[in-house]
Amino acid sequence: MKLLRVQKDHYIFRLGRQEKELFELMLWLYPVIPSAHEPLKKTPGTPDQSQRLLDEALSEQRKENKKQVEALLADKARYHESDKGIELTLTAGEIEWVLQVLNDVRVGNWLLLGSPEGHPRLLPDAETSPRVAAMEISGVFQMILLDAIEHSR
Amino acid sequence: MPEVMPDIERDEKSKPESAKEPGYLVICWNDPVNLMDYVTHVFQTVFGWQRPKAEFHMKQVHNLGKSVLTRESLEKAEHYVHQLQKYSLHATMERDE
Numbered sequence: 298m299k300l301l302r303v304q305k306d307h308y309i310f311r312l313g314r315q316e317k318e319l320f321e322l323m324l325w326l327y328p329v330i331p332s333a334h335e336p337l338k339k340t341p342g343t344p345d346q347s348q349r350l351l352d353e354a355l356s357e358q359r360k361e362n363k364k365q366v367e368a369l370l371a372d373k374a375r376y377h378e379s380d381k382g383i384e385l386t387l388t389a390g391e392i393e394w395v396l397q398v399l400n401d402v403r404v405g406n407w408l409l410l411g412s413p414e415g416h417p418r419l420l421p422d423a424e425t426s427p428r429v430a431a432m433e434i435s436g437v438f439q440m441i442l443l444d445a446i447e448h449s450r
Numbered sequence: 451m452p453e454v455m456p457d458i459e460r461d462e463k464s465k466p467e468s469a470k471e472p473g474y475l476v477i478c479w480n481d482p483v484n485l486m487d488y489v490t491h492v493f494q495t496v497f498g499w500q501r502p503k504a505e506f507h508m509k510q511v512h513n514l515g516k517s518v519l520t521r522e523s524l525e526k527a528e529h530y531v532h533q534l535q536k537y538s539l540h541a542t543m544e545r546d547e
Contacts, residue, residue, distance in 0.1 A: 358536050397537055404538045407483040443487045
């Protein structure tokens with residue numbers, strides 16, 4: 298997957314067929330992080346309702362992201378096939394939530410692996426390799442999208 | 451009937467607003483999974499910072515284990531923590547004593 302061009306607010310990427318399948322698989326995996334994973338740190342003077350409000354807001358955000366993922370996966374017109382591959386168009390706003398979704402897949406799988414400290418040296422086995430693969434693949438797509446944003450700044 | 455004037459005398463003993471209000475620190479913590487470029491991007495997006503400032507705080511998180519990103523009122527600190535957690539960063543807030 299690579300950035301072909303930016304037209305105003307639209308980023309046009311080219312993907313191979315397998316890349317497209319992997320990209321969609323990463324989106325389809327969302328959400329992976331268990332709900333209310335990161336509690337707002339309780340400190341004296343912090344109202345008790347802060348945690349509840351934060352949980353509610355994050356839960357709503359996940360629902361909204363999931364809706365957007367489903368709409369993206371169902372939108373076949375978003376892809377344009379050519380001799381050289383498949384072109385995918387994303388707006389800057391869409392890239393922003395796709396980044397959140399991909400990072401959820403990356404961080405969520407890392408959490409489900411037991412939050413290993415030595416992530417880069419983690420040796421996958423038959424049980425853990427799907428999670429390690431999802432972490433790495435979502436990370437690669439994140440880097441491509443981040444490079445595209447940086448390129449256009 | 452005595453004329454009543456509004457009290458417009460300045461209270462010189464009052465502390466500045468920032469000193470009176472309790473402040474909350476928004477802190478981002480290190481983890482071995484979030485990509486450095488991603489963390490930089492999130493700081494730029496959430497706080498509207500230029501890349502050098504965002505990278506400075508990202509490196510603090512990476513090298514020192516945490517970075518105090520800003521000091522805000524309770525409401526604003528909660529907002530920023532929510533924004534950072536929306537991006538799956540490990541962010542918390544603490545009262546600034």
